[in-house]
Each structure stands twice: as structure tokens, then as C-alpha cells.
Amino acid sequence: MESNKKAAVVVVQLPTEILEEILSRLRVKDLIRFKSVCKTWCQVISSQHLIQQHLNKSVFRAIHYERWVFGPCKSFITPKEKLPRDNLMEFVGSCDGLVCRYNRTQGIIHLSNPAINDDEYKLIIGNTSHMHLIRPYIDNGSWKSTQKIQKTYRYFERIGTLYNGTVHWPVNGSYALSSCTILSYDLQQETIGEIPGPPMIRQTHHSFTIGEVIGCLSAMLLNNKFYEIWVMKEYGIRES
């Protein structure tokens, strides 16, 4: 006991790195409460670095960064505004603790992060001809950039899959299943691209979804009897 007291005189506070090591192992609920311990703790807990550390240790890491909404959008509710009670919101997706909801009749998109505010999120909203990128916490509801889509596609899914900093949607260029491709949106470059779909797609398949399997972009095809899963080992290369 004696010696510990002696050491307490030498070291008053834990270094920030050590504090982060401890805090990043706490549950979110405890973390939020401990913001009121003191100003320093509040700063450390709210920092981008700790959020990332916490996510890295989190068990639920299936979705890495962002998720997307697809549908007509008339207005946008910033995260800090309260939702009117009578709005029926449809759950769209969530990632990193950010929850996205969408009201179909009024065309409202609502984003909220119940835990920690974070301005790094990007949201992609699009229709058949354009894609809009919004940074909800920064742009205050206005489009940051808009990209025109060159061809007309039919979408198999409203919500895209994020892989490697790019969002992907399984799409179809015409009405024949054989022309299935994957539409992509690069979040860094803010560009739209297209990568080839799985090679063995046939008329008998009636569903085409994509996802991430063992760290690779993959496609799941469904025909009458069974599922086929294609894993693209080398990004963008159909044969891999």
C-alpha cells in the first residue's frame, strides 16, 4: 500500500494512449456515461481515434462504413433534429452505430447516431439517372456532388453493399439476366463505374444479390433449387 501511495505522487493521470486502450474496450453505454467524468474524458471519448479503435474491437463488423438508401427523397432531416412522432419510418440500414430511416410517403430520410456524433459519414441517394452524394453532418441537407449514370439500369436491390470504399449495386442493363453487372460508386473519387457480374448467370436464375464473403466481393445467385455463391478474388476481374 505504502509504495502505491508513493507512486501516486509521481503519476497523477494516465497517459491518453493508455486511457484509450481501456476505454475502447468498454461497452458504448458505459462510454457514454463516462463522458461526464471530466472534460478530458469527454474529449477522448468523442474523438475520432477512439471511435475507430472501438469499432476495430467490436464483434459486429459485417458492415464497414456506410449503407445506402435508394428511393425518392424530398427532404432530409439532419441528425440533431427530432423526428415528429407520427412519422412512420422504415428502417433502411445501419453501420458503425449510425441508423438510417426512410419515410416512403413523405420522402424523408432521417439519420441518427444514438451514441456518438460523427461527421465522416457519407450518404448516397440516387435514382435511375443520377446519384447524389451527401455528407449529412457537413452539407446540411444539400447535395455535395451529383453524378450522371450513363445507362439505364434495373436495380435488383435498393440498398448497396459497401466493399473497399466503394458501394455496389447488382443491376441489369437490359431485361435479360445474362447482362447482369454490378454498378459501383467510389466514395473517395466520387465516380460511378461498372464491374462485370458473375460469368455463369443464366435465365434460370431469378435472384442476384451481392455481399462480402471472406473479405471478397461476392455474388449470390438463386435458381429454383439452390443458391450459388461467386466470390471475386481479384477485385474487378470477372474470371477470378
Added chain:
Amino acid sequence: MVTTDEKGPLTAKKKSVIIRSCDGDEFLVSESAAVLSTSLKKILEEKEDRLIHLSDIDNKTLAMVIAYLSTHADDGLSDDLKRSFDQEFVSGKEFDVLKYLVLATDTLQVTCLCYTVAKKMADIMKNKLVEWVRREFDIQNDYTPEAEAEIRRLDAWAWDDRQLEDD
């Protein structure tokens, strides 16, 4: 407590170090154990002297760190055994003891021990009151009562008093 780790006359002759705590106790440690600490490794590379004085680690904490290093330097132990040693090592220790231990891992740069202790500390902090945290970490509340009330109001969902513990 003195830890000796002699692997044979040849290695023992040159491969051991004396580490002195801030309260003057000396520990004989094999060099293979000492170099698991990044800072001790650096010191040993730079100086000929085999005596290292640590001005901010007390004897109790140093003894624990050395026990840890010696176990992890033992090539005869499997990784599984080392892992279960780590669990045993932190279990039942008081929060205060862990706090000095985690500080020592910072000074000595022993990353894996730092992670183990940090995990244990986080486990103990689960469901604890803010007052408990301030007491254990020796932290002065620098919020005004109004600012603190506001911050608690914003995240009211995290404050379910029924579950929170103060000891």
C-alpha cells in the same frame, strides 16, 4: 522477490540484468525476459551497464511485471499455457493495482500485458457509476453542475440507475 532464470552457465554469465525499483528493491532478470519490454531492450542495446534503475515503478508492481516477462520468455511453455497464465495474472487483482500495472506497461512498453490489463480494467468498469470512476482514477470533476446536468440529459438512455454500481 527475486527471479532468476538460468539456462546454463554460458548464458547466465552475460545474459542477466539487474532492475531496481523506485523504492530501491533489486531484481535479477534474464536478458531474454527483459528484452520483451521494448524500453528495457533499448536501454540494454545502448549501455554496457547491467543495472537499470526505474524511477517511477514501485517494487510490488515491478515484481508483477517481471513475473509476467519471465513466464513469457520461457520457451518451454506453450502459447495456451501463457494465455491461461495471463488470465490468472489479472484475475482477482484490485483496480488500484491494475492501474499501476498498466502504467508500468506504458513505461516499460510491454504491449501484450498492457492489452490484458486494459481489458481487465474495462471489465471492472462495466456498469460503474461516474463517481466510482472519478474516485478510482483520482479525477477532479471539472464540469460546472449545469454543464454536467446537460451532458447527462443529452444521453439519458445511458443512465439507468438501477443497474449501476458504486463498489
